[in-house]
Amino acid sequence: MEQLNQNFYDGGIMQGIFLDFSKAFDTIKHQILVDKLLYYNLSSDASILIQCYLSTREQILKINHKSSSREVKIGVPQGSVIGPILFLTI
16 A cells, blocks of 8 residues: 555656455355365265255245245345355365
8 A cells, every 4th residue: 555655746657456345245046055065075964964954944025025034045145143154166
């Protein structure tokens, strides 16, 4: 940051790369995640536990009325302790 600030004040040329990983949590398919965990030698019991954790998610859309619930087949639950750990295996 000091170099960027100094370069800015000196009138130099700067470049930046900005990455937004916020949507990455929403795009991973559950089966791909479980397969990767198995590839990294996670025990089958632990993978079954994680698969159950991911597979019991449902969503409902409510604008003027409630839609019927649908199973969520992609994405890692955010706001959980295990969410970032699962995301790191992607």
